Amino acid sequence: MIIRSLKLAAVAVVLAAGSASAQSALEVVPRSGVSFNNTATVRATVESVDAETHTIAFITANGRLLSMATADGVNLAGIQDGAAVNITYNEVVTLLNLRQKGPGSKEARKEGATPDQVDVEIGRLTLTVVAVDLAANKVSLIDGRGGEVKTYAATSIAKQDMLKKIKVGDVVIGLTTPLLVTAIAPAK
Secondary structure (H helix, E strand, O other): OHHHHHHHHHHHHHHHHHHHHHHOOOOOOOOEEEEEEEEEEEEEEEEEEEOOOOEEEEEEOOOOEEEEEEOOOOOOOOOOOOOEEEEEEEEEEEEEEOOOOOOOHHHHHOOOOOOOHHHHHHOEEEEEEEEEEOOOOEEEEEEOOOOOOEEEEOOOHHHHHHHHHOOOOOEEEEEEEEEEEEEEEEOO
């Protein structure tokens, strides 16, 4: 047993040494992440409704399929599969500050760049910081493809510390985690 453990330890040391030399060629990217609560309203197509479990599955305009529970006050009666609706839901947006200057950062900032389908499916977004307001503790971000500027308020000390570490022009990777549908209205 001891000899076997020593052999495994020796292999681990060799692998660590090999990976350390390979990593020295890579650029180290400082990262700090923070999460924000957000309310989103999207135009979507209803995939399915289950009144018994009080859940709805829908496809957003960018092709993301979401299935979520609905709040108690949301009436699912009369919502048909295939209907165009405006859905409001709560989500958590987690931002990871890449401060990346290496491969991929130029592509992520490129005007009109389309996101990878896997990124869309899992809710990953690549955003660029357009404003940091330390006095108001807010950060404003925009998708590289354009669209509306989204502003998030740093309401905790950890979030406020994160604001001090990012600059206008930084590429930020975000991940959205949908939580609960709070309203559904027919699309107009």
